[in-house]
Amino acid sequence: MSGNIHAPLTSGTATMDPPADQPQLRVASLGKTFSRNRKTVHALQDVSFDVPRGQFLSILGPSGCGKSTLLHIIGGFEQASSGSLLLDGRPVAGPGRDRGMMFQQATLFPWKTIESNVAWPFIVDGHKRGEARERAHELLATVGLSGFERSYPAELSGGMRQRAALARTLGLSPDILLMDEPFGALDAQTRELMQEELTRIWEHSGLTVIFITHDIDEAVFLGDRVLVMGARPGRIIADVDVELGRPRGTTTKKDPQMAEYHSHFWELIRQEAGPQADRNGGSDRS
Amino acid sequence: MTGTALHQPQAVEHRQARQGVAASEWMLERRWPVALAGAVTLLALWQLYGSTVGLPEYILTPVEIARSAAELTASGRLVELASASLRRLVFGFTIGTATGVLLGLLSGVSRKLGDLLDGPVSLTYPIPKITFLPIIAIWLGFSDPARIIVIAAACFFPAYLNAHAATRSVDQSLVWVAMNAGAGKLRTLMQVVLPAALPRTVAGIRQALALAFIFMFATEAIGSGTGTDAGLGGEMFAARTTGEYEVLWAALATVALLGGTVDATFRWLVGKLMIGQELEAGRG
Numbered sequence: 062m063s064g065n066i067h068a069p070l071t072s073g074t075a076t077m078d079p080p081a082d083q084p085q086l087r088v089a090s091l092g093k094t095f096s097r098n099r100k101t102v103h104a105l106q107d108v109s110f111d112v113p114r115g116q117f118l119s120i121l122g123p124s125g126c127g128k129s130t131l132l133h134i135i136g137g138f139e140q141a142s143s144g145s146l147l148l149d150g151r152p153v154a155g156p157g158r159d160r161g162m163m164f165q166q167a168t169l170f171p172w173k174t175i176e177s178n179v180a181w182p183f184i185v186d187g188h189k190r191g192e193a194r195e196r197a198h199e200l201l202a203t204v205g206l207s208g209f210e211r212s213y214p215a216e217l218s219g220g221m222r223q224r225a226a227l228a229r230t231l232g233l234s235p236d237i238l239l240m241d242e243p244f245g246a247l248d249a250q251t252r253e254l255m256q257e258e259l260t261r262i263w264e265h266s267g268l269t270v271i272f273i274t275h276d277i278d279e280a281v282f283l284g285d286r287v288l289v290m291g292a293r294p295g296r297i298i299a300d301v302d303v304e305l306g307r308p309r310g311t312t313t314k315k316d317p318q319m320a321e322y323h324s325h326f327w328e329l330i331r332q333e334a335g336p337q338a339d340r341n342g343g344s345d346r347s
Numbered sequence: 348m349t350g351t352a353l354h355q356p357q358a359v360e361h362r363q364a365r366q367g368v369a370a371s372e373w374m375l376e377r378r379w380p381v382a383l384a385g386a387v388t389l390l391a392l393w394q395l396y397g398s399t400v401g402l403p404e405y406i407l408t409p410v411e412i413a414r415s416a417a418e419l420t421a422s423g424r425l426v427e428l429a430s431a432s433l434r435r436l437v438f439g440f441t442i443g444t445a446t447g448v449l450l451g452l453l454s455g456v457s458r459k460l461g462d463l464l465d466g467p468v469s470l471t472y473p474i475p476k477i478t479f480l481p482i483i484a485i486w487l488g489f490s491d492p493a494r495i496i497v498i499a500a501a502c503f504f505p506a507y508l509n510a511h512a513a514t515r516s517v518d519q520s521l522v523w524v525a526m527n528a529g530a531g532k533l534r535t536l537m538q539v540v541l542p543a544a545l546p547r548t549v550a551g552i553r554q555a556l557a558l559a560f561i562f563m564f565a566t567e568a569i570g571s572g573t574g575t576d577a578g579l580g581g582e583m584f585a586a587r588t589t590g591e592y593e594v595l596w597a598a599l600a601t602v603a604l605l606g607g608t609v610d611a612t613f614r615w616l617v618g619k620l621m622i623g624q625e626l627e628a629g630r631g
Binding site: 136137138155156157158160161162164166168170171172173174181182185186213214215216229230233 | 518520521523524525526527528529530534538539542543545621622623624626627
């Protein structure tokens with residue numbers, strides 16, 4: 062495996078699990094190539110990792126390392142060029158409600174109110190309108206958006222829109238939450254608040270989360286484990302367990318261990334980036 | 348899933364949201380009076396110049412135009428002229444725009460149909476549509492059907508091109524959201540792709556509406572008779588030759604008034620129907 066062991070950090074647990082304990086998600090030798098201007102771009106190469114049920118997995122990497130592509134493949138929106146992807150032992154074929162996807166932009170339907178946006182997946186699922194609305198209200202309360210049911214997405218701030226998108230995604234009752242830099246477009250303060258709230262929601266939920274970010278502190282603060290990706294070709298260069306206590310909150314951010322993790326990951330990324338840090342491998346989307 | 352209620356969003360977020368609403372209220376309350384004031388000022392200056400300095404005999408002042416329009420309306424002539432014109436406009440606009448929007452949406456969704464239509468559309472788009480009139484007139488004469496076909500042809504292009512581009516440029520992730528929820532192809536098309544494509548499609552329809560007025564006038568200018576069936580355009584050209592400038596100006600004012608009213612109604616309707624997207628575009 063691609064995990065590097067660095068004291069005082071230990072390598073990921075997933076690969077050490079006994080075979081009897083099947084991982085919820087198994088990504089094996091995944092590869093993705095695009096052809097662009099007659100050139101073949103390796104967006105992902107030989108990416109392998111397991112995700113045990115209930116883990117909060119952060120995937121950290123520079124832009125263009127293929128981390129979004131990886132998430133899109135897990136979500137079933139894009140297809141891998143090689144390798145396999147097993148969800149509870151079964152190969153993934155297309156998108157499904159078991160994997161709830163959240164994007165960098167809130168991607169709410171601008172023509173629907175917040176309530177209708179959150180209720181829509183329930184209606185797709187065959188629920189009655191009134192019932193769907195009731196569920197939407199509960200979910201909006203969960204993310205702290207009560208009172209904004211009748212607002213349109215354009216009337217809300219970026220943070221509130223992401224809350225609504227989170228409510229909509231939770232409404233799918235997914236087993237795995239796939240989050241593609243969902244706080245990347247928010248201002249620093251809102252982003253911190255959203256991180257704390259996501260932690261709180263997740264700690265009560267038992268959900269498995271795969272969280273893509275290029276922000277080291279975000280990856281560490283949220284994750285049980287951090288996969289670091291390098292670009293050109295996109296691949297995993299480190300697999301590290303984060304040994305910060307739970308529940309996590311404002312005090313976690315002041316923990317001296319945070320700084321240790323930060324400099325450790327920063328070193329990894331710096332080495333990886335090298336002199337041509339900004340040439341895009343061509344797969345990260347926003 | 349979780350049952351814990353979370354902290355309320357921060358005050359900052361609330362304030363930002365409220366500012367958005369306040370801005371849209373401000374625009375609703377203050378924008379149209381400003382637009383009206385601009386028009387009234389222009390008319391007043393025109394009137395003032397006409398009654399103090401004086402204008403050539405072929406340019407009438409707003410008051411004279413209004414008087415002439417009132418007389419012509421009372422005699423029923425203006426109403427007959429306008430209804431002849433509007434009949435052509437409505438048929439031409441409806442046929443051209445409906446065909447354009449339908450084909451545009453379909454060719455946006457289906458790559459095959461898009462490729463198939465791309466050739467004919469690229470070939471015919473640059474042709475000034477008014478040049479169709481003499482050709483069509485060979486079969487149909489300078490008749491209503493001939494004029495309606497030309498108006499429809501003119502309306503087709505902005506409707507088609509915008510509807511096509513609108514469906515092509517629908518945000519991929521909106522479609523993914525629908526797929527994630529397990530929505531089928533038809534539901535995704537009807538409930539996600541079409542609404543997402545609506546703003547640009549409607550912008551195309553509005554362009555078509557403006558063209559419908561232009562082509563209504565242009566088609567009437569060529570080969571019209573002298574009766575009320577000439578329409579507003581035909582009547583204006585006839586009035587020019589006979590020197591009935593008050594009729595000319597009354598017809599012009601009627602076209603302007605009709606066009607302005609139709610466009611304002613259209614925009615109001617759009618604001619009602621697409622409130623969420625209008626807010627997003629900052630036009631709420």
